[in-house]
Amino acid sequence: MIPTSFNRLLNQQATLLLQGPMGPFFAKLAAVLRAQGQHVVKVNFNAGDDHYYNDPKAVRFTAAMTEWPGTLRQLLIQHRIDAIVLFGQTRDMHRHAIEVARDQGIAIYVFEEGYIRPDYVTLEVGGVNAESSLPRDPAFYRQQPLTPAPKPLPTQQEFSTVVGIAATYGWAAWCGRRRYPHYVHHRSLNPVAETLKWIRGTYLRKWYRRWSERHMLPWLTAPAQHKRFFLVPLQVYNDSQIRCHSHFVDVAEFIATVVESFAQHAPTDKLLVLKHHPMDRAYNNYTGLIDDLAREWGVEGRVFYIHDQHLPTLLRHACGVVTVNSTTGLQSLYHKTPVIALGECLYDVAELVFTGTLEQFWHHPGDVDEDLFQRFREHMIRETQLNASFYADTPGLQPYIKPVKRADSVAEAPVAKAQNDAWSASTLPTLK
Structure with a gap:
């Protein structure tokens, strides 16, 4: 079973992927959407994004954030975008994107950590958490069927994997920071400082607390x-x-x-x-x-x-x-x-x-x-939970992935490839 929100996303025609969670999830998602015949454009905002979405056709936004709304509008027009997908709705580039999308009537799909854990991630249209479109009226839910959803398949997510992906992302972003001189992350990406903090938190505080408690x-x-x-x-x-x-x-x-x-x-x-x-x-x-x-x-x-x-x-x-x-x-x-x-x-x-x-x-x-x-x-x-992990297996995506032999890092289906080739003249690989 896939949620209604993901089914809607599969039926879009041209999708713009903004910043996703750390790791390869958005690359997997792009492969799925292209396998459905969609034209997919991805914007990278730092070298950590580049590392996990290493596609030569990705748009690399290296300018100041004041330039982003104008650049975004240009991308929407050039690629005839009808859907924007993002993770972290309060990040600066995403707040601007949501405003522009709403103004132009473009669908917004927001990923977030699973409301139900483990083995789920959240996808909603318009917003998540407090901005969720789920009704708040108890009478609405009392009329809903009490039909248990199929149990999700395990995603095999482990804490060590998440830490490894975060560390890799941080190192990549830090080493490539000169390519993105204006980028400001929502938290520190200094790999040395972050590594020392996690050594303290994971190995010192964790084991001390385990013993003392x-x-x-x-x-x-x-x-x-x-x-x-x-x-x-x-x-x-x-x-x-x-x-x-x-x-x-x-x-x-x-x-x-x-x-x-x-x-x-x-x-x-x-x-x-x-x-x-x-x-x-x-x-x-x-x-x-x-x-x-x-x-x-x-x-x-x-x-x-x-x-x-x-x-x-x-x-x-x-x-x-x-x-x-x-x-x-x-x-x-x-x-x-x-x-x-x-x-x-x-x-x-x-x-x-x-x-x-x-x-x-x-x-x-x-x-x-x-x-x-x-x-x-x-x-x-039924409406919002996709059986997947951002950092491990993605059972909910597997039925939609149709491997296509390509030299590109992100696979495309033949129909999507034809669209992308036709529109490649309007792609802006680097925007300053």
Whole structure:
């Protein structure tokens, strides 16, 4: 089964691929679209993009970002583009592209990490997460069929593979930075600094936390703590969903808000457990902040900060989950644990998540409407979830890949090749 969004993408005629996730996924996607007879144009913005999409026909944008909207309009006209595909809707080049596409009535397809994990990635038309077009009306979902989607095939994604792809992308972008003098990434790509951070995060902090927290999971899942603690899964420090779709400045402000509210309003027999995001381990350590807040509000001994504990197990034992807008909220609902989202998110559906105040949630988090959630989940999978990994196998793409013997790095089907050859005179290999 493929989602409705991907089926729509397959039926476009001329597609412009902008920046994708690190790795070869957009190269695979281009092969699929060309195999369907589409004309495909890819824009690379740094040498990391070049490394994983090493096609001589790719357009290389090397100018300042102020030149991008005009360049984009030129590309849309020259190649008669009717669809734009991107990953990371809040990146500068993508925000401009979305504005131009909407102004010209061109379809926008946005990839994101899977709403359901593992083995899925998200593809939506128009926007993802808080900008998702999925309805927020519970009545809509109560009318949807309760037909389970086929189980996804495993993608074999491993953490070490993701780290390896990220490191390769970073090194390539750094070594080729002079070719793209104006490019600014949304986070640091300095390979030396990033490698040192991940050595600290993966090998030092991870193993220290594994040893120092070795008793936490058995203790939290013991009968005495079952349904006694609220879980707060923290998001990555640079998560655009916090910056763009919540009133919090950053994760630290969210932590301070939650701890203060818990201290002032939660029943005194309840505990608060804040869980660090595994992808943030290399960048932040909130131990000092949380300890200071617990002392300030007089809740020492009731507030705990943990790291690499098994999330599904914690969700099953928690009495409620407090998040900004993390997809962990969906996992919590799957495990029948009520959720309150303090920011905007796609699953903020009345009767599905708690709609009162945080102060009320501490006392009466309620129960999860399992029937509503299952209908919501199955609809979301049917509409938006593609069985694939950005960094490993892509089972959902395989039926559409028709290998064609070519010298080019990205395969094209014969029909698409004829179109591309006919339009190649209008291709702009490098735009300055």
